[in-house]
Amino acid sequence: MRILFIDNDLRTYTRLTQAMKDGFVIQHVSSIEDAKVILDTDVPDIVISEVNVHRQGSGLDLCRYIRESPLLHQLPVMLFTSLATTDDKVAGFEAGADDYVVKPFDMWHLTARIRLLLRIKRLELHL
Secondary structure (H helix, E strand, O other): OEEEEEOOOHHHHHHHHHHOOOOOEEEEEOOHHHHHHHHHHOOOOEEEEEOOOOOOOOHHHHHHHHHHOOOOOOOOEEEEEOOOOHHHHHHHHHHOOOEEEEOOOOHHHHHHHHHHHHHHHHHHHOO
């Protein structure tokens, strides 16, 4: 399974890579523009993005981009961020996120949620 991970925090990327080492390939970029280039050429199984990426665009922009694309609209998207208000979460889901995880997070909980999104994707593909 391939994960596209968008964040400019290398510590989070390292933690995710260590936790998901068995059966997962994680491609890491630090900008929304780089993520879009990858999505346009090599679609992963899931996208995990920070909301505040600190370069052009945000994780919310990326969600909208994915949901508006005929080729990507069914791609599972998880947002994770320190933005924890109800308004922040609603904005994430309205932008098209399938899941929203608030930092700090437990790595085991995060990996379980990733596996859940991938299981849902497999079920949808078989319908």
